[in-house]
Amino acid sequence: MEKQQVMLPTASTSSTALSSQNQSDKEAKHHRYAFQTRSPVDVLDDGYQWRKYGKKIVKNNTFPRSYYRCAHRECNVKKQIQRHSDDEQIVVTTYEGTHTHPVDKSVETFDQILGNLLIDNLLNNAPPTIE
DNA sequence: CGGGTTTGACCAGCGC
């Protein structure tokens, strides 16, 4: 397959942070941040290296969901990417966990930006867009 | 040759 790496060209990171809602303690324990990005590619290069460990077709989505994990041994960060069933141009990236290692690249990447957006949304109490 | 990716199967959790 072709590795499509996008370095935040025109990908507009519009909305949205899904965080510790008052769903349940289990959800709260796991850091889950969902971002909806409008990008032509599935995998956004956030500066970290990810290793794909699974793919699954979800009933609600026409497109398969991809499961990624941080390439680092100590870093047990998981990331799942799924496309919108209605708009294939919308890519939903869900981060789970926190990186304990610095970015491999020397650029302020998506992770930083998304992180800021995340915090910003958290502070603003942004309502969950997905689920 | 090594690492990474791919696909399928298995397992667990939740719902009914």
Added chain:
DNA sequence: GCGCTGGTCAAACCCG
């Protein structure tokens, strides 16, 4: 209690 969905792991294959 059984069924279904989602998630993870494992083995094999492909590419660099």
